[in-house]
Amino acid sequence: MKKLITTIRNIFSIDDLRVRILNTLLLLVVFRLGSYIVLPGIDPNRLEGASDGILGLLDTFLGGAFSNASIFGLGIMPYISASIVLQLLTVAVPQFQKMQKEGESGRRKINQYTRWLTIIITIFQSTAYLSATIPAEAILIDRAFFTFSATVILTAGTIFCMWLGEKITDKGIGNGISMLIMIGIISRFPGAIISEGLARGLNGGLLFLLELIVLFFVVMGVVMLTQAVRQIPVQYAKQVVGNKVYGGQRQYIPLKLNAAGVMPIIFAQSLMFLPALTAGLWANWSADSELASEVGATFSDYTTWQYNVLFGILIIVFTFFYTAISINPKQIADDMKRNGGFVPGVKPGEDTSNFISTILDRITLPGSVFLAIVAILPALASVAGVTREFSQFYGGTSLLIMVGVILDTLQQIESYLRMKQYDGMMRSNRLRGRSRNIAVAS
Known part of the structure; x- marks a missing residue:
């Protein structure tokens, strides 16, 4: 227990790591709050829960956002689908294979194609999601206007989730996309135990x-x-x-x-x-x-x-x-x-x-x-x-x-701790005394 407390103290003593952890927690809170904001024009009391099978699996990944008909109803899953499609294309299509071997510029092109494909997949999936999972009695406004507005909102929500994942990767700790999926799964764990x-x-x-x-x-x-x-x-x-x-x-x-x-x-x-x-x-x-x-x-x-x-x-x-x-x-x-x-x-x-x-x-x-x-x-x-x-x-x-x-x-947190130990060795008295002897000799 003492070693655990010491490790936690060391983690928060590193400025960069502490800021990254706080950024990750803040962005995850934003993601979870968006999972409870219901789409405009829906009576949440008339919604049906997610069924078993693939729909139930999606609802587990999204932490209930799928069955809640929230603005993050599709979450990051269209981006996952687009990434899988691009990954298969890099194996089957020579043009994408060449693009993958171009280094950083090729990766940027693939990421750009992935984002555009995410938007296309989200539009199709949001239309199917609205027609298959939301009952007609739960819609309080005109059906055609609701479908159009909800499709736009769901697409924007997926893009925002994708942005959150990229920000977690850049400014936080861990892989952002995976963290969003994990927090959706973990959010259901306390309720399952209870x-x-x-x-x-x-x-x-x-x-x-x-x-x-x-x-x-x-x-x-x-x-x-x-x-x-x-x-x-x-x-x-x-x-x-x-x-x-x-x-x-x-x-x-x-x-x-x-x-x-x-x-x-x-x-x-x-x-x-x-x-x-x-x-x-x-x-x-x-x-x-x-x-x-x-x-x-x-x-x-x-x-x-x-x-x-x-x-x-x-x-x-x-x-x-x-x-x-x-x-x-x-x-x-x-x-x-x-x-x-x-x-x-x-x-x-x-x-x-x-x-x-x-x-x-x-x-x-x-x-x-x-x-x-x-x-x-x-x-x-x-x-x-x-x-x-x-x-x-x-x-x-x-x-x-x-x-x-x-x-x-x-593993990423451990790498930061090892870097801190290395910096501590560089500041040790032994090395500092050695540098003084070198300065005197010169």
Whole structure:
């Protein structure tokens, strides 16, 4: 406890870090306040809550802003969609590949395209959002005028959220976009704990304590999944330049066990509505409507074993897919060869590329299986009797995002603390006395 208090004191003793933390907290408060401002022309008492599936997942990411029909109803999600589209284009389209290799100017162009694509996606998503989730009886003004004005407001709200995320990245601590998603998820955690505790009551206090213990070990497992790496040793040849010798050092290429992060779960979750949709169309076109209705009901319930088996398979497939487009073993091998590096015992070039690919496949398979297990844990918790709100924190996208963002933020804070220790060494008496001796000798 004393060490924790000392660490907190050291954090706030650094001026730059203290200002960044305060800026982050202020911008997050602004984001949360906007989540409770309802769109003009809506009676909030007549709104329906978000349903299960992808809509419920969006509402979890946005901290209730989606079901509240707030001015931040779509939040940062259109920007996430645009970023994913641009990332896929940099793999499939040569023009975007060339743009990515242009350095800072290329990144600025890609960011500009991402912003414009965000506006386009937000306009389409806001129109669908207004027509599909807001009941007609909740609208107090003319429907056409409401749709136009609400679309403009939702688009402006998404752009403002994007600006908040960029400001957090520049003036605050952590990745701004990820912080906005994380704060939306965490905002629902206290209410989920309270509702679970009330549901258990006094007689279920021991069971509630057991649930918290299980949640603790699940979080530790997700931390291990996020932090686990396989290090590939790389030896650099010595080079003599003038009178100095460069190189000769051994470094490591860290390959993460879960290189794809949370993206496979998001991709798989976005496709899980297709079986129910296909079953609904089948019921309309086929004479065997009873079977189609049964299939639709099965894949509309996220707690059925059929749903979770398909969900897990999709996650494993998308993990391999996203890892393949994120890590290019051939490019890594070419960069190593160009810089005079080699893996001990492996020939540079194609053999190194095949060696890295083999290791990547071996660590991706258990990583993808573990990721699939984490993704279906909320369904298992719900079947075990945990309330739906609290079960969402037993795994899935919510827990992975929270753990990833918190670890990334803590690493940035730790880097500031290390810089402070380095400055303290530069101001130490030993170095100051050494500088005095040098001045006397001169």
